[in-house]
Amino acid sequence: MDLPPDKAKLLRNYDLEKKWEIICDQDMVQAKDSPAHYLNKLRTYLDPKASRSHRKRKMVGDSTSTQVLRDLEISLRTNHIEWVREFLNEQNQGLDVLIDFR
Structure with missing residues (x-):
């Protein structure tokens, strides 16, 4: 992920369950345009x-x-x-x- 430093720090502080949830949510994202x-x-x-x-x-x-x-x-x-x-x-x-x- 290309994140600004403050967002990267926040992400590093998440527990493993929250990180996994973010990864799973990313897989559900559909492309807006082909x-x-x-x-x-x-x-x-x-x-x-x-x-x-x-x-x-x-x-x-x-x-x-x-x-x-x-x-x-x-x-x-x-x-x-x-x-x-x-x-x-x-x-x-x-x-x-x-x-x-x-």
Whole structure:
């Protein structure tokens, strides 16, 4: 877990039962959006038809490209490893999309 020092200290003071409860709760967390959700948005930004106007290039729905990348970063850091693997798999090709996006 990436915690600030004060929160890490608090966590270290929990008893083993409380720590186990936190771990079990973490396993129940569901990803808000699928890898395909982010990849579809990024691919829309890469679409030459959508990039004709500068405004369309920067906005998809109510999200800017910067916001989509920030949200994707958070998802890559906080979701289970299976989510990351799905993002990177041959079907989704998430790494290729990110490289093309730069």
